[in-house]
Amino acid sequence: MSPRRVDESMALITELREGSLEAGYAAASARRVAEGQPSHTSTRSPLVIAFAVIVGFLLVVSAMALRSATSVVEQARAELIGQITARQEAGDALAEKVSALEAEVAGARSAALGASGQSGVLSQLAFLQSVTGVVAVTGPGLTVTLDDSADAVSGADAARGSSGFEAGRVSAADLQIVSNGLWAAGAEAISINGQRLTTRSAIRFAGQAILVDFRPLVRPYVVTAIGDAKALQSSFGSSPTGSYLKSLEDNYGIPVAISGSASLTCPAGVPSALVSATARPTGIPSTTAAPTSTATSTRSTSTTTSTTKTSTSKTSTAKTSTTKTATSPITRVTTSSPSTTEIRP
């Protein structure tokens, strides 16, 4: 029994290291020596040179092919970025065109209304536009500034009650309460961080972000209200909203600053289609007739129960008849299918 080799357990690695040279070289060389030829051939044989060319070709081709795979990704990325910037520029140009056309429409409208002597309509339009937030408004007013507390900004903060919001963070509900309080206090126009509240605006939250008209806001939150600055300040401060803000400041450390100003500007809101509706005076037959008709119908059902019974029985029979007609084609199909299977064999 032959003794075990010390490195027997590493046979694979030994084989790889010691057998790294093709065994064929030694064998072929030994055969040539036995046949009386020199032990090696020249390296200048056409076969070797041809293969040298092939190896070089292979190296370059694979290097270029595998490198171009990454450059394809970069090309696509650059193309996408170019498309994005191009679309953004096109969008900006279209927005500019829209505002220019809107100004043109407004000019033409005022010219037409002024020419026809309907200046009353014109002033009413201007009033409605400022109230609904279609046009920018400038005047005296109040700014209410809210910000997240220092604890919330640093990240260490607990939840506020059952609302799920972080205690020191301004929530969308806070902004809703503030803007409602300002409306109640007599504000004529309100904008939050430059987003005008129109008749169709919504203050919402998505995750931690507060959205006004689906545009995210960045803190601090500045609520600008146009109106009689003095009256606004006194009635807003004494309203429930004022005490709510006070409790926010005291309990959660949310800094609140209220300041009046002689000249504030609320920008124009997102333009939406103007819909006008006028309430008519009473005397329209359809609306007055509706309740009396329902009253008579209920009376009839309560007094004549026998007729309603017959009607329900009628409907039940009608239902069964419809189910019958519905089932009959299915049964026909099921009866026809065995017949076809009978025909087949």
Place this chain on the structure above:
Amino acid sequence: MIPAIGLFVGVVLGLLLHPSVPLWLQPYLPIAVIAALDAVFGGVRAVLDGIFVDKVFVVSFLSNVLVAAFIVFLGDQLGVGSQLSTGVVVVLGIRIFSNVAAIRRHLFKA
């Protein structure tokens, strides 16, 4: 010297012709390159050992490339292409390193 010139000619040809490699062939290119390098370094070592035979060089090159490509193809079909490619690279890489070490001992006696 002349095979080195041949290698250079091949590189220049590749740069000039700039052939586009079809997509199905691309997974085999790295393996083919490793197999070719193994054959080349084996050949250089055989030259230095004085036992170089051109037929053995060509046959070893071709068989290396074909077997490596076959293993990768098989791995792709079985869903373990990357693992088998790694195996081929490891085996041929060890051979290349030990051949280069032998060449270094021949040339620098170190």
